Amino acid sequence: MKLETKHFSRRFAVGDIHGCLNTFRKLVEDKIQLTKTDALILLGDYIDRGPDSAGTVDYILELIDKGFNVFPLRGNHEHDILCAHNMLDNEQLYLFYRLRFKSSKLLDRVTGLLPKYKAFFEKLPYFFETEDFFLVHAAFDFSKPNPFDDNADMLVMRTCRNITNFTNGKPIIHGHQPFYLTEIQKKIESKPLCIPLDNGCVYNKPHKIYDYRQLSNLLAFNLDSYELFIQPNIEQMK
Ligand SMILES: [Mn+2]
Structure with a gap:
């Protein structure tokens, strides 16, 4: 989906929030101090794993309601x-999300996904193409004949492979796969064609795969200055 962004005073992208509402709020309100002339593009995965999935979606909707230019994408x-x-049946769905992802506030045990959240999720686009970024x-x-039609890849692919002239030289900004902070910073300095922004905000305790000490920040990237704003996780995790 095309998105005109050049008229905004500042343009930011933010990666995977995963229910870390307090961290996200602090990034938006204190770190970047978002104004109504800025644009904030969210790369998906607002829910699951973190402490407040429903509250994170509520906050995104509240920002949009108040007139902030927030453009949320769909995550897996x-x-x-x-x-x-x-x-699934609604009881199964409720129990699965309560136990697996701590996201049961998105759901009603009898009627399933609450209409407010269902409507929000259904409308989320798979990608944006701005004047100068994807x-x-x-x-x-890009090994597929029509990469922009293949929605499944956009949600789960692990790497940017085969970057070709499909993108007209526009860099791709993406989340989904946690990268260590130093890797992200090093990449951004080299002005690459592929910019990862997921620093695994939700991983703030020892993890079997990742070194969590190099993760657990939520990042905002300024699309014009290439400045990176780093908000450490401030959630109370159990
Ligand atoms: Mn993801």
Whole structure:
């Protein structure tokens, strides 16, 4: 989906929030001090794993309601809960999300995914193309004949492969896969064609795969200055 952004005074992209509402709020209100002449593009995965999935979506909707220019994309977690809502019975769905992702406030035990959240998730686009960037949750697969039609890849691909003239030299900004902070900073300095923004905000305790000490920040990237704003996780995790 095309998105005109050049008329905004500042343009930011933010990666995977995963229910870290307090951290996200602090990034928006204190770190970047978002104004109504700025644009804030969100790369998806607002829900699951962190302490307040429903509150994170409520806050995004509240910002939009108040007249902030917030443009949320779809992540695999928003997509999956819509699919699960259609496939599982509501009791199963509720228990699964309560136990697996701590996201049961998005759901009613009897009626399933609450209409407010269902409507929000259903409307989320898969990618944006601005005047000078592509923004997507995960990646595009440019080995496919029509990479911009393949929605499944955009939500789950692990790497930006085969970057070709499909993008006209526009860099791709994406989330989905946690990268260590020093890797992200080093990449940004080299002005690459692929900019990862997920620093695994939700991972703030020892983890079996990742060194969490190099993760657990939520990042905002300024699309014009290439400045990176770093908000450490401030959630009270159990
Ligand atoms: Mn993801």
